[in-house]
Amino acid sequence: MEGQKLQGMVVRRVEKELYEVFIGPQHPGSGHMRIIVRLDGDVIVEADPDIGYVHRTMEKLSEVREWLKPIPLLERMTIIDACNITVPYVNALEKLMDKSPPPRASYLRVLLCEINRVASHLYGFGIFGVFLGHSTMYMWAFGDREVFVELAEILTGARLTHSYPIPGGVRRDMPQDFPEMARRAVRYMRGRLEEYRRIFVDNPVIVKRLEGVGVISRNKAAELGIVGPNVRASGIRYDVRLAEPYEVYDELDFEIPVFEEGDALARTWVRVEEIKQSLSIIEQAVDWLERHKGEPIIPKEDYDKLPKLHREVYEKTGRVKLLPAHATMKIPAGKAIARGEMGRGEIIYYVESDGGTTPYRVRVVTPSARNAIVFKYIVPGHRLMDLPAIYGSIDYFPPEADR
Amino acid sequence: MPARVSLKSLKRRGGLFEGIKSNIQALAVGVKYFIDPQRSTLLYPKEYIEHRPGYRGFIVFIKDKCISCAACARICPSAAMKMVRVTEVDPKHPDKPRQKQYPVINYQRCIFCGYCVDICPTEALYHTPFQDVVYESLADMFLTLEAFQLEPGRPSVSEGSPVVYEVDEERGLIKRRR
Numbered sequence: 001m002e003g004q005k006l007q008g009m010v011v012r013r014v015e016k017e018l019y020e021v022f023i024g025p026q027h028p029g030s031g032h033m034r035i036i037v038r039l040d041g042d043v044i045v046e047a048d049p050d051i052g053y054v055h056r057t058m059e060k061l062s063e064v065r066e067w068l069k070p071i072p073l074l075e076r077m078t079i080i081d082a083c084n085i086t087v088p089y090v091n092a093l094e095k096l097m098d099k100s101p102p103p104r105a106s107y108l109r110v111l112l113c114e115i116n117r118v119a120s121h122l123y124g125f126g127i128f129g130v131f132l133g134h135s136t137m138y139m140w141a142f143g144d145r146e147v148f149v150e151l152a153e154i155l156t157g158a159r160l161t162h163s164y165p166i167p168g169g170v171r172r173d174m175p176q177d178f179p180e181m182a183r184r185a186v187r188y189m190r191g192r193l194e195e196y197r198r199i200f201v202d203n204p205v206i207v208k209r210l211e212g213v214g215v216i217s218r219n220k221a222a223e224l225g226i227v228g229p230n231v232r233a234s235g236i237r238y239d240v241r242l243a244e245p246y247e248v249y250d251e252l253d254f255e256i257p258v259f260e261e262g263d264a265l266a267r268t269w270v271r272v273e274e275i276k277q278s279l280s281i282i283e284q285a286v287d288w289l290e291r292h293k294g295e296p297i298i299p300k301e302d303y304d305k306l307p308k309l310h311r312e313v314y315e316k317t318g319r320v321k322l323l324p325a326h327a328t329m330k331i332p333a334g335k336a337i338a339r340g341e342m343g344r345g346e347i348i349y350y351v352e353s354d355g356g357t358t359p360y361r362v363r364v365v366t367p368s369a370r371n372a373i374v375f376k377y378i379v380p381g382h383r384l385m386d387l388p389a390i391y392g393s394i395d396y397f398p399p400e401a402d403r
Numbered sequence: 404m405p406a407r408v409s410l411k412s413l414k415r416r417g418g419l420f421e422g423i424k425s426n427i428q429a430l431a432v433g434v435k436y437f438i439d440p441q442r443s444t445l446l447y448p449k450e451y452i453e454h455r456p457g458y459r460g461f462i463v464f465i466k467d468k469c470i471s472c473a474a475c476a477r478i479c480p481s482a483a484m485k486m487v488r489v490t491e492v493d494p495k496h497p498d499k500p501r502q503k504q505y506p507v508i509n510y511q512r513c514i515f516c517g518y519c520v521d522i523c524p525t526e527a528l529y530h531t532p533f534q535d536v537v538y539e540s541l542a543d544m545f546l547t548l549e550a551f552q553l554e555p556g557r558p559s560v561s562e563g564s565p566v567v568y569e570v571d572e573e574r575g576l577i578k579r580r581r
Contacts, residue, residue, distance in 0.1 A: 069480035072516040136433065143443070147575050150568055157459040157530070163516045171521065175457065184572045192575070198428040242406045255409040266413060273411065309526060317457075322522040324474035
């Protein structure tokens with residue numbers, strides 16, 4: 001076996017009876033990362049996540065861009081969850097500027113955040129399905145994600161890179177026919193989740209591969225500091241929307257599903273239940289937006305500054321035009337921390353301003369960066385076959401972790 | 404009303420009967436879609452998507468409205484837009500040529516965030532609702548001032564028929580011919 005090359009893997013003898021397998025960093029099978037696994041037979045003795053292959057210096061790049069420009073940049077960390085990842089950054093800027101968005105803008109942000117959350121979970125299911133060899137789930141999840149991507153496109157004008165929130169509000173109002181379309185999508189997805197349950201989550205083949213695999217106990221989850229659906233599957237009641245409600249999450253009626261089993265199946269179920277809750281939030285947000293038609297989506301002091309043409313465009317198309325002052329905007333010196341709940345967990349921004357036109361420091365902690373440690377401490381003891389099941393169930397996303 | 408925690412637990416799986424039932428359920432769903440598949444594939448280039456008016460596609464410049472303020476070049480997050488200095492005839496004084504700055508765009512860098520369109524104080528830039536444009540070489544993606552004022556040619560219009568995607572309650576995303 002020594003020096004032998006297998007397709008996509010290099011196998012090399014490290015000790016008697018112990019083999020080292022490199023999984024990745026080619027994209028299919030591991031994402032943009034490498035897991036170095038040491039095997040005794042086919043039981044994993046040691047797993048070493050080797051991350052950093054898609055590090056793009058997001059924090060440093062943010063420091064050389066004017067305040068509005070990091071928004072399209074930071075989206076590129078998790079392109080499938082673009083609104084959730086930018087809202088906390090914008091919240092941090094708003095804290096520094098002492099500005100708050102009007103309720104309608106907050107509801108529009110929440111609406112897009114939940115659309116993104118559903119799309120992000122469906123993306124996770126697709127990858128999970130293909131890891132387990134269940135290609136039906138892959139095609140279905142990606143097909144149904146397209147419904148929510150389409151909704152986001154109608155709302156913002158771009159499929160994935162929405163660049164939707166700006167300090168003080170959002171860039172566009174909802175089109176007239178959007179509520180009806182969103183309600184149809186919600187009803188469709190509810191029916192579809194029942195079919196997902198039958199073909200995937202309750203399918204005995206899938207259940208056998210997930211039940212009791214990758215169990216993270218409550219104590220272990222707290223000790224490792226993992227976040228998001230993974231920690232809620234281990235019985236810890238932690239969600240930023242619950243702990244520190246941002247935007248209008250404290251006005252909405254929804255549940256935070258918590259499971260106690262802590263295995264891969266529980267993590268899958270948390271996501272299914274979260275999709276249901278997100279669909280309910282989409283409905284509530286759309287109802288609220290319909291009841292409060294014509295309310296402003298930017299603060300009054302910003303609206304008063306707009307020239308005549310800008311107001312005309314805003315009244316006619318619902319598009320908020322920026323002022324040339326936005327390009328060289330200065331933000332008062334100070335420090336702000338803002339956090340939010342993404343599809344994969346908690347995201348934290350620390351933004352520091354020295355009063356200039358660019359941030360002095362932008363620190364980002366993404367959920368996947370905190371979840372990567374699961375590979376090191378949870379995977380050993382399982383068989384190699386269980387590794388894709390654990391990987392898929394924690395919904396790890398390398399570009400987000402490496403940032 | 405703040406969020407509530409709802410503690411749930413996985414249902415206990417029992418016995419052979421449950422296994423057989425779940426297997427049959429899974430197969431039944433599979434058979435249902437085998438007989439009546441749900442497809443929304445776009446047969447490009449025989450069909451092309453007609454996006455809604457708000458879509459952020461290729462950007463076109465209207466020279467007559469431009470006041471040379473350079474706000475678009477300053478807000479561009481990827482430095483795709485640059486100002487060029489041109490000498491042109493002043494309509495008020497035909498004998499005296501004047502120097503003016505106009506934006507040009509490099510589509511190798513553009514990320515279609517639409518900041519330039521939103522910041523333009525005179526609405527001299529607008530989005531076309533499509534993105535399927537082909538350039539023969541990378542150099543062609545660096546538009547000149549003349550090319551920037553024309554809507555880019557869209558080969559799919561001459562070759563295919565337009566379709567729109569709609570959200571349907573029963574079948575998700577459906578394709579409808581226009």
